[in-house]
Amino acid sequence: MPLYGTLDITRQAAHLPTLANLDTEAWALPKAEMMQLLVEVPRSSTDGLLPKAMHPALPSYVILAVTRYPESPVGPFNLAVLRLGSRAGAHPRGFLLGAVASTDAAALELRARWGIPVEQGEVKFLRRHDRIMGTVKKDGRTILDCAMINPQPVAGTDVQYINWVTAANAPLDGTTQPMLIQVDPKYTFYKAERGKPHVSAFDGKAWNAGAITLADPIVATCSTVDTDLPRIRFVMDPLKPVFQGTRRIRESRADE
Amino acid sequence: MKFGLFYEISVPRPWTPEKERTVYNNCLEQVKLADELGFEHVWAVEHHFLEEYSHCSAPELFLTACAMVTKNMQVGHGIVVCVPEFNHPIKIAEKTATLDILSGGRLHVGTGRSATWTELGGFRANPDITKKSWDEFVRCLPKMWMQETFSYQGEFWSMPERTILPKPYQKPHPPMWVAVTSPGTEIDAADRGLGSLGLSFAGFDEQEKKIREYRRRIQMCEPVGAFVNEQVATTNFLFCHEDNATGVEMGKRLGNTFNYLATQLISTREVYSSPSYQSLGLLPALRRAATGPDANEQQTEGMAYGDPARIIRAVKKWESLGVDCINFILNANEVVPQDQVMASLRLFAREVMPHFAKKPAKAQAAE
Numbered sequence: 039m040p041l042y043g044t045l046d047i048t049r050q051a052a053h054l055p056t057l058a059n060l061d062t063e064a065w066a067l068p069k070a071e072m073m074q075l076l077v078e079v080p081r082s083s084t085d086g087l088l089p090k091a092m093h094p095a096l097p098s099y100v101i102l103a104v105t106r107y108p109e110s111p112v113g114p115f116n117l118a119v120l121r122l123g124s125r126a127g128a129h130p131r132g133f134l135l136g137a138v139a140s141t142d143a144a145a146l147e148l149r150a151r152w153g154i155p156v157e158q159g160e161v162k163f164l165r166r167h168d169r170i171m172g173t174v175k176k177d178g179r180t181i182l183d184c185a186m187i188n189p190q191p192v193a194g195t196d197v198q199y200i201n202w203v204t205a206a207n208a209p210l211d212g213t214t215q216p217m218l219i220q221v222d223p224k225y226t227f228y229k230a231e232r233g234k235p236h237v238s239a240f241d242g243k244a245w246n247a248g249a250i251t252l253a254d255p256i257v258a259t260c261s262t263v264d265t266d267l268p269r270i271r272f273v274m275d276p277l278k279p280v281f282q283g284t285r286r287i288r289e290s291r292a293d294e
Numbered sequence: 295m296k297f298g299l300f301y302e303i304s305v306p307r308p309w310t311p312e313k314e315r316t317v318y319n320n321c322l323e324q325v326k327l328a329d330e331l332g333f334e335h336v337w338a339v340e341h342h343f344l345e346e347y348s349h350c351s352a353p354e355l356f357l358t359a360c361a362m363v364t365k366n367m368q369v370g371h372g373i374v375v376c377v378p379e380f381n382h383p384i385k386i387a388e389k390t391a392t393l394d395i396l397s398g399g400r401l402h403v404g405t406g407r408s409a410t411w412t413e414l415g416g417f418r419a420n421p422d423i424t425k426k427s428w429d430e431f432v433r434c435l436p437k438m439w440m441q442e443t444f445s446y447q448g449e450f451w452s453m454p455e456r457t458i459l460p461k462p463y464q465k466p467h468p469p470m471w472v473a474v475t476s477p478g479t480e481i482d483a484a485d486r487g488l489g490s491l492g493l494s495f496a497g498f499d500e501q502e503k504k505i506r507e508y509r510r511r512i513q514m515c516e517p518v519g520a521f522v523n524e525q526v527a528t529t530n531f532l533f534c535h536e537d538n539a540t541g542v543e544m545g546k547r548l549g550n551t552f553n554y555l556a557t558q559l560i561s562t563r564e565v566y567s568s569p570s571y572q573s574l575g576l577l578p579a580l581r582r583a584a585t586g587p588d589a590n591e592q593q594t595e596g597m598a599y600g601d602p603a604r605i606i607r608a609v610k611k612w613e614s615l616g617v618d619c620i621n622f623i624l625n626a627n628e629v630v631p632q633d634q635v636m637a638s639l640r641l642f643a644r645e646v647m648p649h650f651a652k653k654p655a656k657a658q659a660a661e
Contacts, residue, residue: 039306039307039346039551039554039555039627040345040346040554040555040558041307076565076566078415093558095560096343096345096412096558096559096560097343097412097415097416097560099560099565123560123565125557125558127554127557128553128554128557129557130560130564192567192568192569193569195572196567196568196569196572197567198563198564198567200564230567232567232568254415256411256415256565256566257565257566257567259567
């Protein structure tokens with residue numbers, strides 16, 4: 039059967055974000071501009087980064103995303119995230135390794151509500167006619183400098199975004215414990231573009247990504263979408279295959 | 295209704311030389327028996343880099359071996375990837391002609407373009423243009439087989455005038471097919487006079503709609519070859535057992551294993567946004583089936599597992615929709631022990647085939 043991750047998140051529980059409960063209210067995030075770069079990475083460099091409950095994607099790849107959220111309950115902010123392509127059972131997922139938000143309020147709320155391992159830093163999203171650029175600095179040091187070169191229009195239906203999985207502590211059955219949380223935003227497209235991904239600076243360690251080195255670029259997209267961060271619907275036991283360890287927290291998104 | 299076998303050649307970890315060899319030998323043993331039992335086709339995929347799911351990267355070699363251990367079965371490339379980075383068209387024409395000669399004119403040539411990033415990215419192929427290169431390849435192949443000399447200047451490849459040798463044993467040339475997974479490819483098949491080699495496990499309604507449209511369109515086709523190959527084949531799992539519950543249980547295990555492995559593949563659309571891969575093709579259907587509770591009733595009802603009576607009902611339903619041929623997947627990751635695969639084939643031939651054969655099946659002779 040497929041390979042499994044080897045990371046035991048219960049051993050690093052103290053370093054994980056902690057949620058007060060699993061009743062996070064949804065955030066509507068209209069007119070977000072999302073740039074996403076997909077890049078293949080050496081399989082050996084992802085060892086130990088994926089929870090035991092999940093399967094690695096083959097070939098290994100990461101998703102670098104820089105997003106401008108012009109409206110949110112905590113005001114405008116930019117967010118950069120690094121996700122590792124993977125599978126939760128039969129479903130494609132991006133396991134969130136690291137994130138940087140441009141405001142303290144956003145960083146605090148994203149950690150506390152969805153378990154996103156986010157820190158505050160400088161995140162820039164810049165649009166030019168020949169490229170769209172994303173830069174991230176933490177403690178004055180550039181940890182990501184990337185771009186989508188030569189954007190060309192595509193249909194929103196050409197773009198697929200996969201759902202996220204975060205690792206966090208949260209109360210369940212009377213105990214606060216480490217778990218995996220599915221974050222599954224929805225998207226309504228206004229505009230989508232595709233281009234060549236280019237990364238001129240990437241510091242894997244600063245993204246909790248160990249020794250990951252970027253290898254073969256796949257593609258870059260940039261979309262303007264109405265999106266959200268929804269209520270938490272599914273959590274997973276971090277040590278069991280997800281088809282054995284998934285718990286449904288609420289039935290659907292109908293109550294949002 | 296014709297029956298065939300369909301091989302992905304799935305090998306479970308850990309991979310050892312003996313395990314790879316055992317799986318290949320098991321497949322050949324099944325093919326030999328199936329030939330004796332009256333199955334009419336054996337198809338083999340071309341896949342690359344698909345860990346556990348398919349170790350069938352050199353199908354022409356496997357199919358040659360199949361031809362050597364059988365007398366009557368047609369051998370089918372299901373499919374040759376018609377993308378220049380994977381296969382040069384001259385090599386396709388030469389290898390298929392050779393296989394047709396070695397098999398005594400029993401070759402069918404399925405064509406396609408690959409659906410996964412794992413493969414397309416592995417060969418550094420551009421997903422945006424695979425439909426176009428496939429179109430160019432399928433128009434060239436019959437000419438390369440039939441014309442004494444051939445030259446070509448196209449968008450994706452070219453060659454000066456040469457004699458491509460050998461020529462196929464079948465005249466004018468082997469039947470041609472296209473793999474139909476993405477919606478709309480059945481139209482591509484019909485418009486070019488190609489057989490529709492269905493590789494998905496969609497429900498009856500969807501299949502009926504596709505077949506109706508295929509039959510309608512092919513009446514007006516401009517065939518790429520010397521003749522129209524109007525045939526609709528579909529793919530299914532097979533596990534036949536005297537006890538229905540045992541048959542269904544093992545069949546589901548086979549199907550779920552296959553589907554779970556399939557869901558691990560990276561579909562092109564998952565990572566590479568392209569108008570050429572709007573649909574997820576085969577993979578989402580498999581994902582739905584793999585998740586068990588989400589599988590719709592028709593998907594379960596149409597599966598060829600259980601006791602002979604249940605399988606007869608499923609096959610009759612496919613027959614009523616206009617399917618000409620069902621190709622069966624017999625195993626995935628070796629979850630069905632080889633002796634049970636062989637017993638299932640024998641029981642199917644004895645109890646199910648006679649309900650569909652125009653002539654008495656050869657099952658009794660093989661018994």
